[in-house]
Amino acid sequence: MSGHHKFSQLTEQFSEERQAEIAQKTAQLQAEMELSEFLQLEEREKKILAISLDEDILEWFKNQGQGYQILINNVLRSYVNAQQKKTH
Numbered sequence: 001m002s003g004h005h006k007f008s009q010l011t012e013q014f015s016e017e018r019q020a021e022i023a024q025k026t027a028q029l030q031a032e033m034e035l036s037e038f039l040q041l042e043e044r045e046k047k048i049l050a051i052s053l054d055e056d057i058l059e060w061f062k063n064q065g066q067g068y069q070i071l072i073n074n075v076l077r078s079y080v081n082a083q084q085k086k087t088h
Contacts, residue, residue: 046073
């Protein structure tokens with residue numbers, strides 16, 4: 001195939017099943033990219049504590065792979081930052 005085409009034009013000929021697979025994989029990659037932003041380690045002093053989490057929540061974070069504790073911390077930080085912006 002020659003020339004430049006939009007990806008959507010190239011996939012128009014694909015079966016509905018294949019288009020669904022592509023859409024699912026695209027969504028998965030976007031989620032992984034967004035998730036990777038939360039895995040950035042900030043150099044701040046950390047406190048060790050015990051915290052109770054719902055089992056399904058903890059399992060979800062653990063299933064994200066190595067660094068799940070950093071991920072939990074950064075998700076909480078993102079929430080706190082958003083709440084602080086609302087009050088200021």
